[in-house]
Amino acid sequence: MKKLAFIFFVFCSLSSFGNKNYLRVKEDNFQKGQLSFGVRSTISLFSQSGNYKGIGAGWQVRYRIAEHLNSEWFADWIVTDIGGLGSRYDSHIGESMLIYPFSNPNAAGHFTPYVLGGFCGDYTKIEANIFYNDYTKTYSTNTKDRWSFATQLGLGTHYNFTKWFDISFTTQYILHAGKDIHSDIETNSLGEKYLHIHQQKGNNLEGHLFFTINANFVIADIIK
Amino acid sequence: MIRKLLYSILLVPLFCYGQGNNHFVDKGLFATKGTLAIGFPSAYSGTNIYINGNMEYYLEQNVSFRGGLSIFMGTSGADAVFKHNSSLFTGFYYHAKTNNHLDPYIGLEPGVSLTQLKAPDIQFMVLNPQESSYPTRVSPLISGTIGINYYASTFTHLFIEAKYITGNHTSDIKGVSLNEFRIAFGFGFNFWAIKKKEE
Numbered sequence: 001m002k003k004l005a006f007i008f009f010v011f012c013s014l015s016s017f018g019n020k021n022y023l024r025v026k027e028d029n030f031q032k033g034q035l036s037f038g039v040r041s042t043i044s045l046f047s048q049s050g051n052y053k054g055i056g057a058g059w060q061v062r063y064r065i066a067e068h069l070n071s072e073w074f075a076d077w078i079v080t081d082i083g084g085l086g087s088r089y090d091s092h093i094g095e096s097m098l099i100y101p102f103s104n105p106n107a108a109g110h111f112t113p114y115v116l117g118g119f120c121g122d123y124t125k126i127e128a129n130i131f132y133n134d135y136t137k138t139y140s141t142n143t144k145d146r147w148s149f150a151t152q153l154g155l156g157t158h159y160n161f162t163k164w165f166d167i168s169f170t171t172q173y174i175l176h177a178g179k180d181i182h183s184d185i186e187t188n189s190l191g192e193k194y195l196h197i198h199q200q201k202g203n204n205l206e207g208h209l210f211f212t213i214n215a216n217f218v219i220a221d222i223i224k
Numbered sequence: 225m226i227r228k229l230l231y232s233i234l235l236v237p238l239f240c241y242g243q244g245n246n247h248f249v250d251k252g253l254f255a256t257k258g259t260l261a262i263g264f265p266s267a268y269s270g271t272n273i274y275i276n277g278n279m280e281y282y283l284e285q286n287v288s289f290r291g292g293l294s295i296f297m298g299t300s301g302a303d304a305v306f307k308h309n310s311s312l313f314t315g316f317y318y319h320a321k322t323n324n325h326l327d328p329y330i331g332l333e334p335g336v337s338l339t340q341l342k343a344p345d346i347q348f349m350v351l352n353p354q355e356s357s358y359p360t361r362v363s364p365l366i367s368g369t370i371g372i373n374y375y376a377s378t379f380t381h382l383f384i385e386a387k388y389i390t391g392n393h394t395s396d397i398k399g400v401s402l403n404e405f406r407i408a409f410g411f412g413f414n415f416w417a418i419k420k421k422e423e
Binding site for chain 2: 038039040041043055056057058076077078079080081084085087127129130141161162164165167213214215216217
C-alpha cells in the first residue's frame with residue numbers, strides 16, 4: 001500500500017511537469033513569493049490514548065517558495081476527551097512543505113491537490129479525572145506530560161475561492177518520537193473505571209491521524 | 225422555530241440575484257455587530273444566552289476577516305450546567321456576489337472557549353467528597369457560520385446568522401460537550417476604511 005502510494009506520487013509529479021501547458025500557466029499565474037495567513041481547525045481521529053475524537057484550533061503562515069512548492073508554518077492545540085475518564089492535550093508547532101504535482105496550481109474556482117510532508121515539535125499532557133486510588137485509599141487525579149518531535153506526511157487540496165483566498169482540506173499522519181506516555185482504562189477495587197497513565201523509561205514512537213480544514217488569505221507578495 | 229429561521233437564512237440569498245445592479249460590499253468595508261445570541265446545546269437541555277459582538281474587515285470584494293466574542297449570560301429553561309461558557313472566534317468569511325445590498329456569507333472560525341462547570345450545592349459536595357474542584361478551562365472550538373447581511377444604509381446593516389460550534393469542556397470530572405447551534409440577528413454599524421471604487 002505504501003509502495004503504491006509512493007509510486008502514485010512520483011508518477012503524478014512526473015506527469016505534471018510533462019504537461020505542455022505548464023510554461024504558459026507559470027507565466028499567467030505566478031505565485032512565488034506570496035505570504036499568506038490562515039486559521040485552522042483540526043480533528044484528531046486517533047492516538048496512543050485510543051480512538052477518541054480530539055478537537056483543535058490554530059493558525060498558520062504560508063510562504064510560496066516556487067510555483068509548485070509551498071511552505072506552511074503552523075501552531076495548533078488539540079483537546080481530546082478520553083472516554084469521559086480523562087483528557088489529553090496536544091500542542092504542535094511545525095513546518096510542512098506542500099508540493100503541487102499537477103499543473104495550474106491556485107487557479108480561482110478550482111481544486112489544487114497537494115502532497116505534504118514536514119516536521120513538528122509537540123507537547124503532550126494526559127490528565128486523569130478524579131478516581132479512587134487503591135494504593136493511597138483516597139480520591140486523587142494523575143497527570144503526566146512530555147515533549148517530543150515528529151515527522152508528518154499527508155494529502156490535501158486547496159479550493160481557491162479567489163486568487164487570494166483558499167480553503168484547504170488535509171489528512172496527515174504524524175509520527176512522534178519522544179519519552180513514552182500512554183494511558184489505559186482500568187477498573188479499581190470499587191468497580192469504577194479510571195484512566196491509568198503510564199510513563200515508561202526510554203523513548204517511544206506514537207502516531208496520530210489528523211484531519212485539518214483551514215482558510216488562508218494572501219497578505220503580501222515579498223518578491224514583487 | 226429553528227427550522228423556519230434556517231430556511232429563511234438559506235432561501236433569502238436565492239432572491240438576491242435579480243435585484244438590480246448595485247453591489248454594495250467591497251474591499252475596505254469595516255463592519256461591526258453587537259447583539260444577543262441564543263444557543264441550543266446538544267449535550268443538555270436549556271437555551272444558552274450570550275452577548276455577541278464582532279468586528280469584520282473586507283479584505284477583498286468577497287472575502288472578509290472577522291474576530292468575535294460571545295459572553296455567556298446564563299441558561300434559560302433548565303438548570304445551568306455551566307457557570308462560565310464564553311468564547312472567542314477568529315476566521316475568514318466568503319461572501320457570495322450579489323447585485324444589490326444583500327450580502328450572503330459562509331465562514332470558518334476556529335475559536336477558544338473559557339468554561340467552568342457550575343458547582344452543585346454544598347450538601348451534594350459533602351456527600352460526594354470525590355467531587356471536582358470545578359476548574360476553569362480554556363478549550364479549542366471549531367465553528368462554521370452561514371448568514372446574510374442587508375446593508376440598508378451607508379452606516380448600518382441588518383443581519384441574521386446561524387453558527388454551529390463543536391468542542392469539549394474537560395476538567396477533573398467527566399467532560400461536557402460544547403456542541404451548540406447558535407443563532408444571532410440584529411443590526412450593526414459599518415463604514416468604509418478605504419474609499420469604495422466607483423464602478
